Amino acid sequence: MKNIPFGKNSILLAPMAGITDSGFRRICCECGADFTFTEMISAKGLFYNDEKTKRLLNYSQFEQPISVQIFGSDKECIKYAVNYINIHYKPAAIDINMGCPAPKIFNNGDGCALMGKPDTAYEIIKAAKEISDFPVSVKFRSGINAKSINAAEFAKVCESAGADFITVHGRTRDQFYSGKSDLEIIKKVVESVHIPVVANGDITDFESAKAVLDCTHAYAVMVGRAALGNPNVFNQIKMMTPKQETAKKSDNIFEIAARHLQYSIDDKGEFQAVLEFRKHLLYYLKGIKNASVLKQMSCKAVSLSDCQRIFAAASENI
Secondary structure, three states, rough: OOOOOOOOOOOEEEOOOOOHHHHHHHHHHHHHEEEEEOOOHHHHHHHHOOHHHHHHHOOOOOOOOOOOOOEEOHHHHHHHHHHHHHHHHOOOOEEEEEOOOOOHHOOOOOHHHHHHHHHHHHHHHHHHHOOOOEEEEEEEEEEEHHHHHOOHHHHHEEEEEOEEEEEEEEEEOOOOOOOOOOOOHHHHHHHOOOOOOEOOOOOOOOHHHHHHHHHHOEEEEEEEEHHHOOHHHHHHOOOOOOOOHHHHHHHOOHHHHHHHHHHHHHOOOHHHHHHHHHHHHHHOOOOOOOOHHHHHHOOOOOOOOHHHHHHHHHHOOO
């Protein structure tokens, strides 16, 4: 399709706040991700020229194609953010987050709160589309709660406002990440619109990706938490192979982790990168023998050499 920056049945890396920074996006691309997103970026932060917010926009050639994800409920701030991206960046798309369930986002009227304000959502999407140099997409959930599931109706709002594609997470805001993603809701969204729909939620391996595509007939799928500690999940899905068999044919997971850390160091410097990498280390160590000892070491790591010792010890216990 003309305005879609990835092909049918592609596997996308979900935007995850505090997780999908430059280093993580790069390692996921190496491991088979077809498309990535920045962490969600506050349109209001860009409007007020916040330096920390602006740094989240940075990406390298190794993470592309990439979409910049923004959030906000103020139309003027959204327009400013889109124009700022037009001038300073050349992403493959701009995504508007209307699904974030975090209390500090939701209670401010942003993220998933906009699913309860379809008229406001329409105006925001329309304003962004009118000035964006790039395709515009929207990411949202099945609804705010079980009594207000309106994903299919909201999808139509997005389409009528000009969205080029949409992503649907099959959980309500109240569920956060508990329970199961509702494939029937995603299927209804696909049947309700004429633009491509990306399915998100509970996609962890080839079997689950195939089940989602077979049930919903979505255009593509998006992987989130399953990539934590296992960026190779994208290759595993593409190779149509169970995790344990693919692992034998691919890099040692801690060789992947070491590259991930190096990319983060290249981006942020050793000390800051290692501090932020600690959370990733805990995911990489999941299921490893003697993990408790190695996790304690991870929480105290302050240098590349500290992490290298952990990688070496963990590799012996795979």
